[in-house]
Amino acid sequence: MSKSNFTRRGLIRTGAASGAALAMPSIFTGAAWSAAHSGYTNAPQGDTVTLGFNVPQSGPYADEGMDELRAFELAVEHLNGEGDGGCLATFSSKVLDGTGILGKKVAYVTGDTQTKSDAARASAKSMIEKDGAIMISGGSSSGVAVAVQGLCQEAGIIFMAGLTHSNDTTGKDKKANGFRHFFNAYMSGAALAPVLDKAYGADRKAYHLTADYTWGWTQQESIQAATEAIGWETVNNVLTPLASTDFSSYIAPVLNSGADVLVLNHYGGNMVNSLTQAVQFGLRDKQVNGKDFQIVVPLYSELMAKGAGANIKGVFGSTNWSWKLQDEGTQAFVRSFGTKYGFPPSNAAQTCYAQTLLYADAAARAGSFNPCAIVEALEGYEFDGLGNGPTLYRAEDHQCFKDVLVMQGKENPDNEYDALEIVEITPRAQVEYAPDHPMFAGGSLGECNPGA
Amino acid sequence: MDAILLQILNGLDKGSAYALIALGLTLIFGTLGVVNFAHGALFMIGAFCAVTMQRILTISQTTIDESRTDFLGNPMKVETPYVENWFGPELGGAIIDWAVPLAILFAIPVMICIGFIMERGLIKHFYKRPHADQILVTFGLAIVLQEVIKYFYGANPIPTPAPAAFTGSFDFGVLLGFDPNAIIYPLWRLVYFVFSLIIIAAVFGFLQFTTFGMVVRAGMADRETVGLLGINIDKRFTIMFGIAAAVAGLAGVMYTPINSPNYHMGMDFLVLSFVVVVVGGMGSLPGAVLAGFLLGILESFASMNEIKSLVPGIDQIIIYLIAIVILLTRPRGLMGRKGVMEE
Structure with a gap:
């Protein structure tokens, strides 16, 4: 025999709630809002949105991972209106105003990739399933990046790659939900x-x-x-x-x-x-x-x-970038990073910082965290002011195209951060290639996956 | 012919490292009967003694140079090592340049102390436990030690160069009548090889020609009888643990200019050094040295393009293949003694 939990008091409460919902202005319950903020994996509830930063915190690239993590933390600070704002002031897009993303405060969780594909996938999976991360970023190894990008594609999560340089990341292993700001081989x-x-x-x-x-x-x-x-x-x-x-x-x-x-x-x-x-x-x-x-x-x-x-x-x-560049985006980022941590950022840190701002900006421009809306906002997007000069996120393979730096080991460095000097800024046109270039052949982006 | 000579030379320095680590492992196993999986960590700690010495010698006085600016546009902080302030730029610079050889003096007491602490603090509690327990606890200790080093020194390799006098290479080809550049060998690797021969000779001399060594050898052969003679063999074995730790540490100190030290370097050598011990024969000191050099040279040969093109991947498995062949034909290893690790 079953026992009903339905009580008179409960019926009144439910009725009142339903009545209030029906009485709400249509802007909050309209089809547009529902479509934009549901029907995809980890649609943010409440007043925060969670990002997942998956970097090597142990293993041989731990120092690089820590530098990436510093950049992620700085980006979150700036998105939430803390610190000096960094590149928000120099970014060509002006939709980010230091109030989080789409009015939600940015929170983050971190994972340790150990520079191992299986460990990286496990930590990304945990951040997606347990912590509700809506975007995963990070890197330091192409093997790891390709593995995590595949996972994010299956889960319906956006992957903003950190340091990954293999042609395959945006070549034969490219995915619709994955984007790479870093340059390639x-x-x-x-x-x-x-x-x-x-x-x-x-x-x-x-x-x-x-x-x-x-x-x-x-x-x-x-x-x-x-x-x-x-x-x-x-x-x-x-x-x-x-x-x-x-x-x-x-x-x-x-x-x-x-x-x-x-x-x-x-x-x-x-x-x-x-x-x-x-x-x-x-x-x-x-x-x-x-x-x-x-x-x-x-x-x-x-x-x-x-x-x-x-x-x-x-x-x-x-x-991909150097703290010695003189453009205002670089200057703003180096000033923020250097003031907070006491030394200049690496190019791994810069790409992670840029990727976090680019994701936030795409969500703000799209008016939604829906991965497919983000993909649409990033594909073919041209921007400037993040330190690499005018940059294009190419729609065909989700690879960023921008100037590339040729560096040379410095003869008389002033300190340990001064080991390299810029000998040439190679213009973007010189490093561009066709989307069907043989070195990048063999894969397809497929369709964006919004997940649940 | 020149290619063969080249690979023999190449194998010598790696063989030297294998031989020194395997020698320490065998000393510990032969005296205390402990399979010490933390021995690679002792090699790594030795390498970080060199890093520490380099850092001590480069402790600097900071002055502000108003004429230059740093990356944030603030006046540049200029670091001048105290050693250079005290002894002048030339002598001070030379002392810093010789940081690695000087680290030997620093590493010997440090490594002996670490060996004592390890043996008295942890390993002695596992003497009567099965070898599997010893392996587990020493392997765990190795992981703890490498994480401690990573915490203090970071995960990336730290450059620890050889003195300027030993940078560059020596052209053996010209000496042997070959074309110039046919057989070149870095000077520091030559130093490392000679250094390892000296250490190996010193250990053998110590065991062979001193009363202490004689007692230790007697204890290795028959511990109980030596104990019945009223000799405190345990104390001597503890000292041998310290000596074995120092040997591993010195091998690590002098290896730093060859490979920039990182916290993981001990693990890279540990497994191969165990194979060396097994191939040489458990408990056999000459066997450990012989197998160390033999496997180092064979590994070098297997890396030759001509051999890799015939058998791809052979450079990764050659040591294990040789180990299998030797253990099948000589189950006690090259110079193993009857009764060691045999129930």
């Missing part, structure tokens, strides 16, 4: 090649050491294509295991191979060790084919440059 090659041509000439023989995973492969393919286009010859490409710490047996045969340039398609600890060991082998003191032997590191990170110390002097590479 193709752009590094396109920016570096003319500088290398000018500095070292067109008659060069290159030997590549390449990290054996998605980023390394696409980086090597890109820089090889770019340098061969200026007349360089590729002597050899040796894949090195990601877990390697001692590269001596890979470096030792280089001088005897006929190559006069060593290209290190390595990142993070791999780059620090391989560059240090190449210098120890005296490669940069040698002459081969009548020319000074040279080393090139296509992707630089300020934090890794610190790790390589004096070995990085004179070595060319590329970055």
Whole structure:
């Protein structure tokens, strides 16, 4: 026998609530509001909206992850009207006014990717399912970014990638719910090649050491294509295991191979060790084919440059952004970050800060947190004032197109944050490519997924 | 021929590190019967002794240079190491330049103390427990130690260069009649190899030619009988734990210019060093040294492009393949003794 909980007092309460709801102005109950604020995963309830920042807080890229986290926290502060506002004043879009996003105060949760795809997916899943995060951002590894982007696509969540440089993130693994502000391996090659041509000439023989995973492969393919286009010859490409710490047996045969340039398609600890060991082998003191032997590191990170110390002097590479840029967006961000933390931000931090503001801005312009509305607002969006100059979020692959920086290890740095100097700001037109470029072929964005 | 010589040379320095770590592991296993999975962490702590020495020597006085500005536009803070203030830029600079070799003096007492604390504070409670328990507790300790180091020093590698006199490389090719640049070898790796030979000789000499060493060797052979003679063998074994920790630490100190130290470097060496111990023969000191160099050189050969093109991925598994072959043909390892780790 069942027992009913229906009481006279309850009936009165329910009736009163229904009556009040029916009596409300139509603006609050209208179809437009309902459509915009329901029917998608983690539609914000109450007066806050939660963002999820998924960065490596442990593991080999923890320092980089911490710098990203600092930038996220700063972005949230600025969105909520705290601090000096940073780039809100310089951003070309003026819809963000320091009152949160769509009137909701911004809250955030963090996850630890450990720079492992499975751990990154687990922490992203937890932030989505338990914490109600409506957007996930973060990075430091392309393997992780691709894995988390796939998860967000399935869950109906927007993924604003942090540091991820593999062509695949917006190439064969691109997703409609994923967006990348950071540059990619193709752009590094396109920016570096003319500088290398000018500095070292067109008659060069290159030997590549390449990290054996998605980023390394696409980086090597890109820089090889770019340098061969200026007349360089590729002597050899040796894949090195990601877990390697001692590269001596890979470096030792280089001088005897006929190559006069060593290209290190390595990142993070791999780059620090391989560059240090190449210098120890005296490669940069040698002459081969009548020319000074040279080393090139296509992707630089300020934090890794610190790790390589004096070995990085004179070595060319590329970055997405530098705190040394003089535009007002950069100045505003560096001032906010430097005042709060006491040192200049890395380019990983800058991309995370920009991505958070771009998400907030897209939601504000769309008038909704619905992922499909966000996608629509970001696709083909042109903006400026965040530190990279005029930038386009291309609709076809959700890749940002902007100027790319060619950097060189500084001969006499003033301090540990001064290891790199800008040698050229490569204009956006020089690093652009067609959406169906062969290096990015094989995937499709698919449809945006709003989730629940 | 030059390629073969090149890879033999390359294998020597890594083999040196394997041999030194495996020597310490074997000393601990041979004396205390403990399988110490925290030994790689001792190597890592040794490396961070070099980092600490470098930081101590570069403790600086801050002055304001009004003529320059920092990234925020404020007057530039200029850091000048006290060592340079006290001894002048030339001598002070030279002292800082020699931070890594000087760290040896700092690392020896530090590592012996850490070894004592580890043995007395934790490991002695596990002497009579199964090897599985010892592995679990020492592995846990290794993780704690590396997290402590990460907390204080960060996760990224820290550059710790060799003295300027030892940067650059030596052209062995010219010495042996080959073309220039055919066989080049970094000077510091040569230093590391010679250093490891000295340490290995010192440990063997200490065990072979001192009364203390004789008692320790007797204790390793028959602990009970030595105890019945009224000798406090436990105390000597504790000292040997400290010495083994110092050997691992010194291996770490001198390795820092080869690979910039990071908190994870001990784990990178630990598993391979255990394979070295097993291949050399559990409890055999000469076996550990021999296997260390042998596997280091074989690993280097397996990284050759010519070999990798024949068997892709061989550089990642060569040590384990060799270990399987040796253990199948010589189950006690190359120089293992009967009765060690055999029920």
